[in-house]
Amino acid sequence: MGSPDTAVRRDALRERLCPLDVDVALVTNLVNIRYLTGFTGSNAALVVAADGADVFCTDFRYRTQSAEQIPDLEHVIERNCAAALAGRLAEAGVGRVGYESHEVTVDGLAALTDGLPDAELRSLQRAVEDLRAVKDEAEVDLTREACAIADRALAHLMAAGGIRPGRTERAVGRDLDGRMLDHGAEQPSFETIVASGPNSAVPHHRPTGRALAAGDFVKFDFGAAYGGYHSDMTRTVVLGPAADWQREVYAVVLEAQRLGREALRIGADVRDVDAAARDHIKAAGYGEHFGHGLGHGVGLQVHEAPTVSYLGAGTLADRMLVTVEPGVYLPGRGGVRIEDTLAVRPDGPELLTLTSKDLTVL
Amino acid sequence: MGSPDTAVRRDALRERLCPLDVDVALVTNLVNIRYLTGFTGSNAALVVAADGADVFCTDFRYRTQSAEQIPDLEHVIERNCAAALAGRLAEAGVGRVGYESHEVTVDGLAALTDGLPDAELRSLQRAVEDLRAVKDEAEVDLTREACAIADRALAHLMAAGGIRPGRTERAVGRDLDGRMLDHGAEQPSFETIVASGPNSAVPHHRPTGRALAAGDFVKFDFGAAYGGYHSDMTRTVVLGPAADWQREVYAVVLEAQRLGREALRIGADVRDVDAAARDHIKAAGYGEHFGHGLGHGVGLQVHEAPTVSYLGAGTLADRMLVTVEPGVYLPGRGGVRIEDTLAVRPDGPELLTLTSKDLTVL
Secondary structure, X not given: OOOOOHHXXXXXXXHHHHHHOOOEEEEOOHHHHHHHHOOOOOOEEEEEEOOOOOEEEEOHXXXXXXXXXXXXXXXXXXXXXXXXXXXXXXXXXXXXXXXXXXXXXXXXXXXXXXXXXXXXXXXXXXXXXXXXXXXXXXXHHHHHHHHHHHHHHHHHHHHOOOOOOOOEXXXXXXXXXXXXXXXXXXXXXXXXXXXXXXXHXXXXXXXXXXXXXXXXXXXXXXXXXXXXXXXXXXXXXXXXXXXXXXXXXXHHHHHHHHHHHHOOOOOOXXXXXXXXXXXXXXXXXXXXXXXXXXXXXXXXXXXXXXXXXXXXXXXXXXXXXXXXXXXXXXXXXXXXXXXXXXXXXXXOOEEXXXXXXXXXXX | OOOOOHHHHHHHHHHHHOOOOOOEEEEOOHHHHHHHHOOOOOOEEEXXXXXXXXXXXXXXHXXXXXXXXXXXXXXXXXXXXXXXXXXXXXXXXXXXXXXXXXXXXXXXXXXXXHHOOXXXXXXXXXXXXXXXHEOOHHHHHHHHHHHHHHHHHHHHHHHOOOOXXXXXXXXXXXXXXXXXXXXXXXXXXXXXXXXXXXXXXXOOOOOOOOEOOOOOEEEEEEOEEEOOEEOOEEEEEEOOOOOHHHHHHHHHHXXXXXXXXXXXXXXXXXXXXXHHHHHHHHHOOOXXXXXXXXXXXXXXXXXXXXXXXXXXXXXXXXXXXXXXXXXXXXXXXEEEEOXXXXXXXXXXXXXXXXXXXXXXXX
C-alpha cells in the first residue's frame, strides 16, 4: 500500500490560503490534523503557513508519539495547544489568521481573539474538509482493506450459521463485531446495526434482545475501521421462507441501488445520483418509504463530504469515496436497505464492498 | 432504583435564568438534553423558559421514541432543531436568549443570530454542566451499578486465568470488554486500557499485540456504561515474581490514593484534594513521575465537572461523583495507577468501585 504523503496535503491547504485571504491556517479539528500530519493523539493544533513555517503542537503525553509520527514538522509541547500556537503567531506579528469556524466554539474564538489581539480572524470555510473529500490512492487502499475486513467478517458469520432463528440481535451483533476485530479491524466503524423483523423497518435501529425468527428480514449495517479509514456496508437477508412482498421490496431496492451506483460518474450532480435511485423506488410505489438521502462520503470519518442526497449540492470528482444506500421501510412489517462503499473513477465506480447483493434466504 | 425526575432538573435550570439575565435557555448539547429530558437520540434541541413554556425538538426518525421518553413536553418535529426552536422564539418575540457558548460553534451562532435577528444572545456559562456536577440519587444508583458491572467483569477475568503470560494486551482487553457486556454493560465507558511491562509507564496506552510476561506490571483502566452513566476504575497487578521496586512504587501509589479518598469531604477545595495525594508521592521522591491531575467528575460523560486537580478550582459538594487516580510512571520500566469512582457524602466518601486494591501478584 502507498504511504500517505501528508506534506502534499499541507501544500494543497497552503495553496488555498491566498484565496481565503489569510496568512496562516490554525487547524484545531483533530481529524483534520490527522489528515494533514498523520498524528493520532487526542490533543493537538497545527499551523499551516503561506510562507512554509508550519508548526505542530501537542501535550507532554504525546511527545514520543508525535516525534515519530511527524518527524518533518517543528514541535511545540504545551497543554493548551490552540493558545500556544496563537501565542507564537502573535509574537511573529501574523496579521490574518484562518480558523475553523464550523468547529471552533464561541468561547474558543473568544480565547483565540484574546491571544491574537492584533490579528484578523477569518473562517477557513471547511477548506480541509473539502480537500479530504477527494482521496489519494493511499486512502483508497486503506478503505479497500477496511471493506475487505467487513466482507470477510460477514462471510464467516454466515458460514458459521451465526444468523439463525432464536439468536438475539444483540448476540449476532457482538459476534459480527468480534469477527471484524479477528480480521484486523481497529474497531467497528460505528455501532453495528442488526435489525430483525419489524425492527428492520427502523432505519437506524439499535440491536435489542429480540430473537431472530423465521420469516424475518434481518438488516446488517456495519463497517470496520482500518488505518483510521472506514467501511460502511448494509446487507439485508431473509430468514426463510421468503414471502412474496419481501421478494418484491428486495428487488425494488436492489435495482434502485444498481441505478444509484451506475450514476456515480465524475462530474455528476449529487442530486442526480440520488434521483437515479429514488425515481425507481417512487415508480414502484414506495417513494414515501425511502425517507433518507442516498449516500455520503466515507473516509477518516464514517460520514463526511460529499452529501449524496436531494439535500446536497455539488458534483462528484475522481477518487471520492461514497456510499450508495437506498432503502424501503414498511412500518410494522420490515425494511430493506442495500449499501456499498465505492470509489468514483474515470471508467465508472470501483466497488469496494464485495459481498453479494443477491437475495439471500437463510 | 429511583427514576430520574427530569422536570426537577429543568426547574433547577429555570431558576438560573434570572441571574443569567435571559428569558429562555436554548440547549443544544445532546448530553445536556439527555440530562434535562431523558431523550437519548442523536438530534435534538430544547428550550427551557422562565415562564414554563418549555419546547423540545427532534427529527422524524425519533418521533415515536421521543414521545415515549418525554411525554410531558411539547414537541416540534424538524430536521434542523436549533433553527426550528429559534424560529419559535423569534415568533414569540423572546428578547434575551441564553445559548451554550462553550458548545455552539462560531458558524452555529451566526445561524442562530440570523434566526433571531431581534433577540440578544447571551452565554449560559455552562449552567447545565454545573447542575450535572451534583447528582441525584437515581444517578448515583446507576453509577453504582455501572461500577458493579466493572467489578464483576474484572473478578471473572482473574478467576478464569485471563491475565497470564503469553496473552496479548489486545486479547486481554477484548476479553474484559466482552465480560462487561455479559454482565449488562451497554458498552465500555471508553477504550479499555491494558498496559503491560514498559507500556504500563504510559498513562494512556492503547492495547497492542505485546504479550504479557513474568515480572510485568499490568495496568487496567476501564469502565462500564449503564443507563447512560459511567464507571471508571484502574487496577495494576504484577505477573509474579514482584520485584522490590514494584512493591515500593505500588505502596506509594496505594497510600497516596487512600489519602486522596480521605480528602473527599464536602467543602474541600479540589486543589487540596489533589495535594493530599500528590504530597505523599512527592515526599516519597516520585513527584516528577505523576504528571496528571488526581481525578475528575463522572456521570453522563466519563469526564465531566468537577476537575479534581492542581489546575482545578472550586469545592466539593454532597453527591458529586469523582475519581481518585494517582499514578507513578517510570519510563522504560513500568507504572502503577490505582483509581476508584466515589460519591461525596456527608459522612465521608462512598466507594463505588469495590475491587480490592491490595497488591495482587498473579
